[in-house]
Amino acid sequence: MERARPKLAVWKFASCDGCQLSLLDCEDELLEIAGKIEIAQFLEATRASVEGPYDLSLVEGSVTTAHDAERIREVRRQSRFLVTIGACATSGGIQALRNFADVREYAAIVYARPDYIQTLATSTAIADHVKVDFELRGCPISTRQLVEVISAFLAGRKPQTPSHSVCVECKIAGNLCVMVGHGTPCLGPVTHAGCGAICPSYNRGCYGCYGPMETPNTPALSVPLGSLGMDNDALKRVYRTFNANADAFRKESERHDQ
Amino acid sequence: MADQIDGAMATLTVEGLEKLLQAIQARGYRAVGPTLENQAIVYDDVESINDLPRGWTDEQDGGRYRLLRRGDDALFGYSVGPQSWKKYLHAPKLRLWTAERHGDDISVAPEPPTGDRLAFIGVRACEMRAIEIQDRVLLGDLYADPHYQALRARALIVAVNCGQAGGVCFCASMQAGPRVTEGFDLALTELLDGGEHVFLVEAGSDEGRALLALTPHRAASDDEIRAAAAVIERTASSMGREMRSDDLNELLTNNLEHPRWDEVATRCLTCANCTLVCPTCFCTSVEDVSDLAGERAERWRRWDSCFTMDFSYIHGGSVRASAKSRYRQWMTHKLATWIDQFGSSGCVGCGRCITWCPVGIDITEEVRAIRGCDASAEEPR
Numbered sequence: 091m092e093r094a095r096p097k098l099a100v101w102k103f104a105s106c107d108g109c110q111l112s113l114l115d116c117e118d119e120l121l122e123i124a125g126k127i128e129i130a131q132f133l134e135a136t137r138a139s140v141e142g143p144y145d146l147s148l149v150e151g152s153v154t155t156a157h158d159a160e161r162i163r164e165v166r167r168q169s170r171f172l173v174t175i176g177a178c179a180t181s182g183g184i185q186a187l188r189n190f191a192d193v194r195e196y197a198a199i200v201y202a203r204p205d206y207i208q209t210l211a212t213s214t215a216i217a218d219h220v221k222v223d224f225e226l227r228g229c230p231i232s233t234r235q236l237v238e239v240i241s242a243f244l245a246g247r248k249p250q251t252p253s254h255s256v257c258v259e260c261k262i263a264g265n266l267c268v269m270v271g272h273g274t275p276c277l278g279p280v281t282h283a284g285c286g287a288i289c290p291s292y293n294r295g296c297y298g299c300y301g302p303m304e305t306p307n308t309p310a311l312s313v314p315l316g317s318l319g320m321d322n323d324a325l326k327r328v329y330r331t332f333n334a335n336a337d338a339f340r341k342e343s344e345r346h347d348q
Numbered sequence: 349m350a351d352q353i354d355g356a357m358a359t360l361t362v363e364g365l366e367k368l369l370q371a372i373q374a375r376g377y378r379a380v381g382p383t384l385e386n387q388a389i390v391y392d393d394v395e396s397i398n399d400l401p402r403g404w405t406d407e408q409d410g411g412r413y414r415l416l417r418r419g420d421d422a423l424f425g426y427s428v429g430p431q432s433w434k435k436y437l438h439a440p441k442l443r444l445w446t447a448e449r450h451g452d453d454i455s456v457a458p459e460p461p462t463g464d465r466l467a468f469i470g471v472r473a474c475e476m477r478a479i480e481i482q483d484r485v486l487l488g489d490l491y492a493d494p495h496y497q498a499l500r501a502r503a504l505i506v507a508v509n510c511g512q513a514g515g516v517c518f519c520a521s522m523q524a525g526p527r528v529t530e531g532f533d534l535a536l537t538e539l540l541d542g543g544e545h546v547f548l549v550e551a552g553s554d555e556g557r558a559l560l561a562l563t564p565h566r567a568a569s570d571d572e573i574r575a576a577a578a579v580i581e582r583t584a585s586s587m588g589r590e591m592r593s594d595d596l597n598e599l600l601t602n603n604l605e606h607p608r609w610d611e612v613a614t615r616c617l618t619c620a621n622c623t624l625v626c627p628t629c630f631c632t633s634v635e636d637v638s639d640l641a642g643e644r645a646e647r648w649r650r651w652d653s654c655f656t657m658d659f660s661y662i663h664g665g666s667v668r669a670s671a672k673s674r675y676r677q678w679m680t681h682k683l684a685t686w687i688d689q690f691g692s693s694g695c696v697g698c699g700r701c702i703t704w705c706p707v708g709i710d711i712t713e714e715v716r717a718i719r720g721c722d723a724s725a726e727e728p729r
Contacts, residue, residue, distance in 0.1 A: 119640060122640045122641060123640060126640055126641070237640065238637070240640065241637070241638055241639060241640050242638075244640065244642065245638045245642060247636070247638070250635045250636075250637060252656070252658060253657065253658075254620060254653070254655075254656040254657070254658070255617070255618075255619040255620060257619040257620055257621050257624070257706075258619075258620050258624065258651070258652075258653065258656070261440070261620075261621065261624035261625070261651065262440040262441055262624075262650060262651055263440075264390075264431070264435070264440070266385075266386045266387070266388045266390070266430060267413075267430065267621065267704055267706070269411075269706050270411055270412060270413050270430075270703060270704050270705075270706060271386070271387055271388050271413050271414075271430070272387060273412075276706075278619070279617040279619035279621070279706050280617065280619075293386070303619075304656070304657045305618045305657060305671060307614075307615075307616065307617045307618065307671065309614075310614065310615050310616065310617055310707055311617060311706065311707070313615075313707060314411055314706055314707055314708070
């Protein structure tokens with residue numbers, strides 16, 4: 091007897107859509123996913139829409155408007171299992187740079203009629219608004235990890251997405267440490283694993299796309315980063331990217347904000 | 349030192365070393381050794397001695413590693429690099445078994461151990477000791493790791509006595525070097541100062557003697573034997589670091605609440621680099637993965653570290669949640685409780701944990717700080 095397929099919904103909040111596209115990028119696995127799961131709501135892929143409730147909701151994007159703050163509550167009500175995907179949904183994204191500034195000034199520069207713009211003063215993670223069952227990190231998320239999360243959901247097991255540093259991924263891959271070996275500043279020691287250490291594999295320092303690791307000691311890392319030539323302004327900026335509003339990154343950038 | 353080197357020593361020229369490598373390969377070994385890659389000396393396949401980092405050396409300090417040109421053509425003129433031989437013997441990632449569903453049945457196929465015959469070229473004394481320590485851990489109890497066992501039993505060890513000490517080396521303090529004393533098939537000492545570039549060779553096993561017999565060599569002269577002893581003596585007396593090691597078990601276990609643990613925790617990144625570069629750290633995690641269809645599952649083992657939260661996770665949370673407790677766990681295990689558990693220190697004085705720590709935490713300095721104000725010694729007993 092064929093069991094009913096679980097219903098999947100994909101939701102977009104303030105974001106670039108890149109993480110949703112990771113689902114389409116699954117390519118080889120996509121048809122298999124579609125065979126195992128009923129894709130009930132996924133506007134990036136299809137206009138067809140099946141009503142809730144949903145067994146699994148993937149939520150992309152951050153909350154930046156009062157409307158979205160309300161909408162995410164409805165998504166939560168409709169979802170048995172809610173997974174946030176990507177830096178916007180898990181920390182507020184690059185648009186959380188507004189949290190360090192006056193968003194009205196930004197709007198005045200960008201829009202001809204800023205008075206048409208109704209927006210919140212901050213960009214915040216989904217988990218700041220509703221209970222989240224699992225957070226998948228990354229800017230963008232890794233398709234490999236997304237397939238792992240969906241596979242784990244279907245099997246009723248815990249996904250293998252370790253929250254230790256990127257350094258562990260580098261060492262398992264056999265990468266040379268670019269900071270010690272080349273003197274290249276790297277956020278790997280304070281950054282959540284998951285990307286497979288892409289940048290250090292190409293001799294670049296880690297940019298922190300996956301946000302803070304489980305126990306990030308950002309003030310301690312700033313000491314060697316400073317010795318390698320990063321001044322106060324550079325230290326402020328290095329943490330103000332896709333995960334600027336993640337706690338450990340925000341605090342360390344503020345420490346260097348004179 | 350000189351009296352330890354007996355008369356059964358041979359001398360190889362540089363060409364002779366190439367012939368030895370060819371003999372090793374001809375006997376079916378896959379030779380791996382130091383090579384130059386991405387501005388570091390790392391272990392990889394070596395086809396010929398031309399793959400060795402000829403004329404290079406390194407400069408190492410806490411959180412810093414740089415290669416430099418030497419003024420000669422030394423083939424082993426550097427200290428240990430970022431990797432150790434555990435990369436081969438105790439692989440970073442290993443599939444343990446694969447399970448497949450066939451209708452209502454499930455079949456489980458264990459991963460067979462690899463049949464590789466590895467020849468490790470250029471194993472230093474500290475690394476030889478590290479391999480012996482991992483032997484004790486992975487083979488020495490009721491359960492022997494079959495993957496490690498298969499590789500280890502077939503491995504050929506061509507050791508090298510160190511011709512110079514690196515900036516973070518302290519093997520002499522740990523009685524782990526710089527002279528290789530046991531466990532090797534062949535041990536080389538590179539001689540650069542006598543006008544001719546040669547290698548003094550000592551055979552430590554029948555396999556080593558057989559290989560030497562297949563290689564053009566001559567009997568070593570007394571001068572060469574003396575010169576080799578002097579090289580090792582010079583290395584022993586120029587260690588970049590030192591650490592008193594005769595009382596570490598008592599010192600550390602009596603100071604588990606020393607304020608230094610809080611201090612080092614402010615600097616420690618808990619990134620796990622020290623454990624992953626350590627040639628004796630052996631901890632792994634086991635992860636199960638399943639496919640979307642639920643038809644196939646695999647169990648993988650990968651390197652883990654006592655610095656990760658998952659490492660001590662039990663129902664309800666991690667036992668060692670603070671950086672302080674994790675650093676203390678690592679250092680007290682390595683230097684103290686390892687002795688209770690396995691009968692020796694877990695540290696061989698290679699210095700990798702110092703060099704490859706991004707913030708340069710120095711285990712010898714941490715021990716000195718605890719020794720400097722030994723909290724237990726100050727209290728009346």
